[in-house]
Amino acid sequence: xxxxxxxxxxxxxxxxxxxxxxxxxxxxxxxxxxxxxxxxxxxxxxxxxxxxxxxxxxxxxxxxxxxxxxxxxxxxxxxxxxxxxxxxxxxxxxxxxxxxxxxxxxxxxxxxxx
Numbered sequence: 001x002x003x004x005x006x007x008x009x010x011x012x013x014x015x016x017x018x019x020x021x022x023x024x025x026x027x028x029x030x031x032x033x034x035x036x037x038x039x040x041x042x043x044x045x046x047x048x049x050x051x052x053x054x055x056x057x058x059x060x061x062x063x064x065x066x067x068x069x070x071x072x073x074x075x076x077x078x079x080x081x082x083x084x085x086x087x088x089x090x091x092x093x094x095x096x097x098x099x100x101x102x103x104x105x106x107x108x109x110x111x112x113x114x
Contacts (some may be wrong), residue, residue, distance in 0.1 A: 021062035024100040041107040062092025108114040
């Protein structure tokens with residue numbers, strides 16, 4: 001009973017980390033729809049394109065790490081898989097979310113005339 005409960009929690013954690021890595025995509029789309037003057041700086045400048053590209057690369061790395069964690073879990077290496085899943089969230093999902101939310105402000109500050 002307890003083993004199946006832990007297994008269920010781990011399944012939820014691994015697949016939830018997959019969703020968290022991809023969370024910046026709908027947030028970014030919503031920001032482009034509801035605040036185009038704020039997020040428009042990302043598509044009007046070279047620095048903005050670099051920030052968007054960096055966010056996409058970080059999300060792709062996070063998704064790849066999450067897939068590796070799920071494969072490790074299926075092979076029975078639960079502890080290592082859990083550590084890789086946590087690393088993908090801390091080092092990929094959260095920075096990608098930061099880039100999507102604060103990237104436009106960073107671009108605006110960089111391009112502000114002195």
